Amino acid sequence: MSDSIFRPGDGQVQISQAEIADRIAELGKQIRLDYQGQPLHLICVLNGAFLFMADLVRQIDMPLTIDFLSVSSYGSRTESSGEVRLVKDLDQSLKNKHVLLVEDIIDTGLTMQYLLNYLKGRSPLSVKIISLLSKPSRRQVEIDIDYLGFEIDDAFVYGYGLDVAHIYRNLPFITSQKV
Numbered sequence: 001m002s003d004s005i006f007r008p009g010d011g012q013v014q015i016s017q018a019e020i021a022d023r024i025a026e027l028g029k030q031i032r033l034d035y036q037g038q039p040l041h042l043i044c045v046l047n048g049a050f051l052f053m054a055d056l057v058r059q060i061d062m063p064l065t066i067d068f069l070s071v072s073s074y075g076s077r078t079e080s081s082g083e084v085r086l087v088k089d090l091d092q093s094l095k096n097k098h099v100l101l102v103e104d105i106i107d108t109g110l111t112m113q114y115l116l117n118y119l120k121g122r123s124p125l126s127v128k129i130i131s132l133l134s135k136p137s138r139r140q141v142e143i144d145i146d147y148l149g150f151e152i153d154d155a156f157v158y159g160y161g162l163d164v165a166h167i168y169r170n171l172p173f174i175t176s177q178k179v
Contacts, residue, residue, distance in 0.1 A: 015150055017172040020132075020160060021055070023149050027130065028059025031100065031147065036062060039125070041097040045115065046070040046088065048104030051161035051169070052132045052149075056102065067092045073111050084114040094124040100147075104161050105133040109141035116143075133157065133174070 031040075040060075044053035046068050057066060070088035099119060106112050112129065119127050130147035137154045158164045159171030 014176075015152075015160075015174040017160075020149070020173070024052070024055050025059050027147050027149065028056055028061075031056075031130070032060050032062050035098060035100075039097045040064040040100060041092070041094065041124070042066045042100045042102055043090065043119070044068045045101065045103045045111075047169070048161045048163065049102050049132070052104060053102045056130070065092065065097070069115075071111055071115065084111050086118070090122075094119065094122040097124050099124040099127045101127060101129050103129065103131040105135065105157070106131045106143055106145060107135050107138045109139050109143040112143045113141045132160070133162075 040062065042053065042057060042064060044050055044066065047070065050068075053066070057064065067090045068088065069086070069090050071084050072087050073084045101112075101115060101119065103112065106129075112131075116127060116129075128146040129143065130149075131145050132149040134145055134148055134151050135154055136151060155176040156164075157174050157176045158168045159174045161169050162174065163169045164177065
């Protein structure tokens with residue numbers, strides 16, 4: 001792996017490890033206040049949101065449950081195909097739970113629209129969205145993001161859980177490359 005890939009500042013979009021940690025702490029505090037005393041269930045959208053989810057749950061100081069699902073609309077590509085398919089389903093019931101869907105990035109909104117429709121059909125008390133990143137300039141479907149880490153410009157970003165052809169998820173910051 002080239003050292004240049006790890007140098008902050010090389011990309012068009014750069015969010016440092018410290019900025020990410022600070023923002024997640026703020027989001028965790030807000031979520032704890034909003035859901036205090038309620039049955040909170042977080043669902044991580046794999047694979048990109050796993051680091052975000054891990055750091056987030058450590059910032060929400062209250063009882064909660066978690067689950068994971070996986071959808072595919074990218075494959076090894078750098079742009080969404082527009083076709084969403086469920087790859088891994090949930091293991092737990094959503095009945096009588098407030099669901100917080102944890103996503104790495106909301107781009108076109110097509111995946112999130114699919115997931116919202118899918119989850120609402122499973123009888124939760126509510127479904128809200130938390131996303132680390134949002135690219136509103138690429139939105140094809142309007143999505144209300146209840147908790148947002150960062151709004152970014154239209155660039156292909158990676159690091160902190162987001163990948164380039166299944167690698168670089170382990171970077172502690174978010175950067176971009178020309179594709």
